[in-house]
Amino acid sequence: MRVIVAEDVMLTREGIVRLLRDAGFQVVGEAEDLDGLMRSVVLERPEAVVVDIRMPPTHTDEGLVAAQRIRTQHPDVGVLLLSQYVEPSYAMRLIQDHPERVGYLLKERVFDAAILVDALRRITEGECVIDPTIVSRLVGRRRREDPLSQLTDREREVLALVAEGLSNLAIANRLFVTERTVEAHTKQIFGKLGLEADPGSNRRVLAVLAFLRSPVA
Amino acid sequence: MGTRVWLDQPMRLAGVLLPASAAAVGVVTLRVVPRSDLAVTTHAGASWAAGVADLAAGLGLLGAGLVVWLFRPGSGSGPLVVSLAGLAWLAADWVGWEGGPPVARSLAMAVEPFFLAFVVHLVLAAPGGRLRSRHRRIAVGAVYAAAAIVSVGRALFRDPFLDPWCWSNCTDNVFLASAQPDVARALDSAWILFSLAVGLLLATLAVRQMAATTATARRSMWPVLVPALLLGMAVGAHALALLRQRLESPRDPVFSSLFQVRAWAAVGLAVGVILVAVRAWRARATLARLAADLGEAPTPGSLGLALASATGDPSIGVLYPLPGSGRHVDASGTTVDLPANRSDRAVTPIVRNGREVALVVHDAATVDPEQLRMQIGAAARLAVENERLQAEVLAQLEDLRASRARVVEVGDAERRRLERNLHDGAQQRVLALSYDLRLARAGADAPGASDLAALLASAEEAAQGAIDELRELAHGIYPAVLTEAGIGPALWTLADSAPLPVELGELPEDRFPKAVERTAFVVASEAIDAAGRLESTHVALRMFRNDDRLILEVKGAGPGPFVHLADRVGALGGRFTNDASLIRAELPCV
Numbered sequence: 130m131r132v133i134v135a136e137d138v139m140l141t142r143e144g145i146v147r148l149l150r151d152a153g154f155q156v157v158g159e160a161e162d163l164d165g166l167m168r169s170v171v172l173e174r175p176e177a178v179v180v181d182i183r184m185p186p187t188h189t190d191e192g193l194v195a196a197q198r199i200r201t202q203h204p205d206v207g208v209l210l211l212s213q214y215v216e217p218s219y220a221m222r223l224i225q226d227h228p229e230r231v232g233y234l235l236k237e238r239v240f241d242a243a244i245l246v247d248a249l250r251r252i253t254e255g256e257c258v259i260d261p262t263i264v265s266r267l268v269g270r271r272r273r274e275d276p277l278s279q280l281t282d283r284e285r286e287v288l289a290l291v292a293e294g295l296s297n298l299a300i301a302n303r304l305f306v307t308e309r310t311v312e313a314h315t316k317q318i319f320g321k322l323g324l325e326a327d328p329g330s331n332r333r334v335l336a337v338l339a340f341l342r343s344p345v346a
Numbered sequence: 347m348g349t350r351v352w353l354d355q356p357m358r359l360a361g362v363l364l365p366a367s368a369a370a371v372g373v374v375t376l377r378v379v380p381r382s383d384l385a386v387t388t389h390a391g392a393s394w395a396a397g398v399a400d401l402a403a404g405l406g407l408l409g410a411g412l413v414v415w416l417f418r419p420g421s422g423s424g425p426l427v428v429s430l431a432g433l434a435w436l437a438a439d440w441v442g443w444e445g446g447p448p449v450a451r452s453l454a455m456a457v458e459p460f461f462l463a464f465v466v467h468l469v470l471a472a473p474g475g476r477l478r479s480r481h482r483r484i485a486v487g488a489v490y491a492a493a494a495i496v497s498v499g500r501a502l503f504r505d506p507f508l509d510p511w512c513w514s515n516c517t518d519n520v521f522l523a524s525a526q527p528d529v530a531r532a533l534d535s536a537w538i539l540f541s542l543a544v545g546l547l548l549a550t551l552a553v554r555q556m557a558a559t560t561a562t563a564r565r566s567m568w569p570v571l572v573p574a575l576l577l578g579m580a581v582g583a584h585a586l587a588l589l590r591q592r593l594e595s596p597r598d599p600v601f602s603s604l605f606q607v608r609a610w611a612a613v614g615l616a617v618g619v620i621l622v623a624v625r626a627w628r629a630r631a632t633l634a635r636l637a638a639d640l641g642e643a644p645t646p647g648s649l650g651l652a653l654a655s656a657t658g659d660p661s662i663g664v665l666y667p668l669p670g671s672g673r674h675v676d677a678s679g680t681t682v683d684l685p686a687n688r689s690d691r692a693v694t695p696i697v698r699n700g701r702e703v704a705l706v707v708h709d710a711a712t713v714d715p716e717q718l719r720m721q722i723g724a725a726a727r728l729a730v731e732n733e734r735l736q737a738e739v740l741a742q743l744e745d746l747r748a749s750r751a752r753v754v755e756v757g758d759a760e761r762r763r764l765e766r767n768l769h770d771g772a773q774q775r776v777l778a779l780s781y782d783l784r785l786a787r788a789g790a791d792a793p794g795a796s797d798l799a800a801l802l803a804s805a806e807e808a809a810q811g812a813i814d815e816l817r818e819l820a821h822g823i824y825p826a827v828l829t830e831a832g833i834g835p836a837l838w839t840l841a842d843s844a845p846l847p848v849e850l851g852e853l854p855e856d857r858f859p860k861a862v863e864r865t866a867f868v869v870a871s872e873a874i875d876a877a878g879r880l881e882s883t884h885v886a887l888r889m890f891r892n893d894d895r896l897i898l899e900v901k902g903a904g905p906g907p908f909v910h911l912a913d914r915v916g917a918l919g920g921r922f923t924n925d926a927s928l929i930r931a932e933l934p935c936v
Contacts, residue, residue, distance in 0.1 A: 138774045140774060140775075140778045141777060141778065141781075144778060144781045188770075189826075190831075213817060217842060218835035237813050240777070240781040271846050342838065342842070
């Protein structure tokens with residue numbers, strides 16, 4: 130798989146590049162800022178990019194901007210955003226307009242080669258990837274009347290995996306059940322929570338995240 | 347009006363003479379105006395309507411002078427000029443006094459030309475009663491000089507008996523030194539041309555004044571300028587008529603209608619002068635009331651409002667110099683720049699005991715600086731002093747607030763810097779460490795090295811712990827999401843990770859000034875912490891914009907105390923209130 134890595138801190142960038150090469154990826158470009166990344170994407174036409182959320186010149190949300198730009202201009206290129214912030218709002222902003230081929234992972238997680246490889250594979254297959262830490266923070270959010278209490282333990286588990294962006298097949302593999310069982314679970318969950326989104330589509334991730342963040346706690 | 351101690355001697359004299367002479371002249375003129383069918387020697391005598399117009403004009407101007415003098419003390423020679431214009435107007439009736447004392451008729455002949463001079467003087471000196479520029483003084487002086495030459499020349503050289511165009515007085519000139527019909531005729535011709543010129547000048551001046559000055563000045567001056575325009579045109583037209591037909595006849599429709607126009611224009615002028623004077627008097631009364639209200643401590647800015655209504659200039663402003671800083675503040679203590687050199691704005695300093703206590707910024711065209719000083723001096727001295735002291739205190743408060751805000755700002759900037767250093771420094775290094783550990787563990791997974799692998803696994807775990815803690819620490823020092831996404835998303839994050847349920851009500855999507863967002867965040871965060879310590883069941887939080895304020899309300903955080911929150915909100919010029927059930931912070935967010 131052809132990948133570009135954009136990260137301004139050399140130490141981290143080299144680590145990621147080495148990891149990707151070891152895992153058999155072809156790193157076709159390295160960038161240190163937004164403009165360099167956009168140039169490389171046009172030149173190299175990679176299948177995916179790995180982007181740090183904070184890059185020069187302003188060190189704020191360049192990565193998010195880059196992700197949105199790439200998703201609009203090169204819809205076939207997947208984007209994996211790396212961040213040190215456990216910020217559901219960033220993750221939601223990322224998947225808001227294009228809920229497919231994007232991912233938001235905490236930076237330390239990618240040093241686990243298996244997770245990095247899995248995330249990139251899922252992204253290029255058209256799924257979206259949300260960091261489990263963010264999902265577990267949202268699921269574990271303190272609520273006065275917890276609508277999640279209507280769910281069985283298994284249903285909660287499935288809900289969290291849906292929020293992480295896993296497809297029904299991926300959830301089935303993870304839980305060692307059949308895809309049909311997962312389908313039944315998601316239907317049941319969406320019914321109980323009153324969620325309107327199509328439980329089979331990528332849009333369901335955003336719907337679940339929005340539900341988990343609903344203002345009346 | 348009982349305290350006019352500042353009146354000087356000539357004004358006292360005028361005060362006695364004016365009403366007396368007005369009454370006398372009026373009564374005599376009534377007797378003088380003949381209604382003869384034989385010879386018509388005055389316009390007033392030509393018809394009943396002309397008589398009414400004539401008396402209205404003459405007595406109107408006399409009375410207007412009196413009213414100005416009564417209602418607008420301190421307007422210098424103004425009232426005298428107006429009354430003299432009335433007298434000069436009535437002189438025409440005395441000239442034509444058939445059978446009257448020759449000395450009265452001759453004297454009236456000498457006075458008559460001055461009417462034009464008095465009118466030009468009073469129009470150019472309006473509204474303050476003073477000629478404010480050198481040009482105007484020269485113009486008025488020239489008209490007086492011309493009138494004087496004609497007056498003296500006629501007195502010395504005109505023998506009415508030898509005047510082919512005499513109509514109102516064909517017999518008497520007691521001052522005659524030597525009969526010089528040619529000289530008298532030349533003088534008459536010159537005076538007609540001069541009157542034409544002055545009439546047109548007066549009209550042009552009135553139009554220009556109306557067009558050139560500010561809206562405020564127009565509003566206050568039109569009652570004088572409109573009649574002046576009319577009168578100027580009528581005087582010019584009269585001169586033209588005389589050039590066409592030198593023998594004036596009050597029965598001729600052209601002359602009689604021109605007389606009517608002149609007379610009613612003069613009446614209009616009298617009414618206008620009264621109107622302007624009464625307005626000014628009411629304005630003074632407002633200022634006097636302000637001075638009287640001082641016992642009840644007027645709100646800051648009431649002096650400016652009183653002056654605005656006193657001068658008719660709504661744009662007027664009072665500024666106070668701050669001792670030792672070179673700055674000027676308004677009544678609310680806000681620093682204000684003096685207007686740059688602009689022709690339409692003027693700055694009049696108010697000086698007390700050799701010290702500049704206030705600056706009045708006003709419309710240059712409407713407000714006469716001299717008069718302004720007097721208006722303030724007479725009635726509002728205490729108001730000025732009081733407001734100046736208030737403004738000083740308010741300005742000091744404002745400085746203090748600004749310095750508090752700077753302290754908070756510096757603190758925030760420092761925290762932001764720390765967060766960045768943590769993020770780009772320590773956090774990255776620990777990440778790299780954790781990566782190296784992972785690689786080392788992969789290498790150590792070989793058989794027989796299980797101790798090493800276990801050791802590395804625990805080191806890796808420690809590194810992950812350090813990463814988590816560093817992240818929390820960095821977020822606590824300064825949440826990056828606050829700068830990057832704004833207060834709304836930052837409050838979401840706060841609610842996501844709160845130790846108790848946080849119910850979010852309406853939240854604004856707009857961005858606000860950095861200091862405002864940071865302060866709102868600190869208030870929300872501390873309130874949630876306090877609620878957590880109290881073990882409340884939940885916290886409800888909402889934030890909305892009310893005009894130029896951002897309002898944050900938190901329910902369920904307990905009674906506090908939240909002294910440092912009040913300090914922080916106060917540093918931005920906001921308001922912090924709290925009781926057992928509600929915390930409310932109002933932050934100015936212009």
